[in-house]
Amino acid sequence: MFKQLFSTMNDVLEEIAGRYPLAEGHERKDLEDQLAMLKSMSDVCIEEWLLFEEKMGKLVYTGKPQPEVPACVATLMPAAVQDEEANESFARGQGYYKLYMFTQAVEEFEKLVRQQPDFLLARIYLAMGYLRLGEYGEAYRHFQFLLPLTDNSKIRAITYNAMGCIHAQNQNMDKAYEYFKMAYRSDPTCVDAAFQLVGWTKRQ
Structure with missing residues (x-):
């Protein structure tokens, strides 16, 4: 047809x-x-x-629907885009990510953060791309890189969330819970996607 x-x-x-x-x-x-x-x-x-x-x-x-980057990430966009070239590169990487073409997304964001290491939103997507590919070591490294670079509560919550997910994937449940608590303290509005990512049940 x-x-x-x-x-x-x-x-x-x-x-x-x-x-x-x-x-x-x-x-x-x-x-x-x-x-x-x-x-x-x-x-x-x-x-x-x-x-x-x-x-x-x-x-x-x-084999099943996957969670997206937390919705609160969108609120970081205006401060993150540095120039037209970076904006175009970010848009390409984000497009790949939304199509679940994580390998291509990672390649695009790797080039972008090499050119602009302080483009934190691009690094978040890079780290999340590695997380979706199951490359937990690389993902964790980029999330660790983010923490000392920002006081933004949303970025810190997203980062702690993801680090908690990685610990949960590695069966380090006490450490995972510790990071989830830090994420919740940083910004409660940004935590749900991470809990869904690992099927985590919040402890009371």
Whole structure:
């Protein structure tokens, strides 16, 4: 079905390309309208494909939906973006992350933090990418790097959360609980995703 659709779209595009250079008046306007329609169809196909890939990635990666980076991360964006180039690189990495393409996300964020070591939000995504890939040592190293660089309560909560998750994955439950408590003290609004990540039940 899709092969036939794109074959037809390509045929129409080739016809437009052949006629457009010599077209004038109403004919040129008609060709421009057809071109705009093709562009709209292409945009819809790409958008739907990205949505499908995101849903598929959630199932293919581990067989069940995975939690996202805590929602409170979004509030850090305005202070984190340093310049246009960094913004574009961050957007690419974040896009990979949202599509559960964690290897590509890590590669993008590694380049970014090498260029801007104090871009803390990029380092959070880098560390979370390593965490999703199961590379707990690398993830832990980047989270440790974050702590002395910021007094931001949300960043510290996210970091303590993730470090607690890593300890829980390694069956160091007392240490995990200690980090979860520190996360909660730092910012209670940023802890739920981490508890879900390891199926942790908060102790009273």
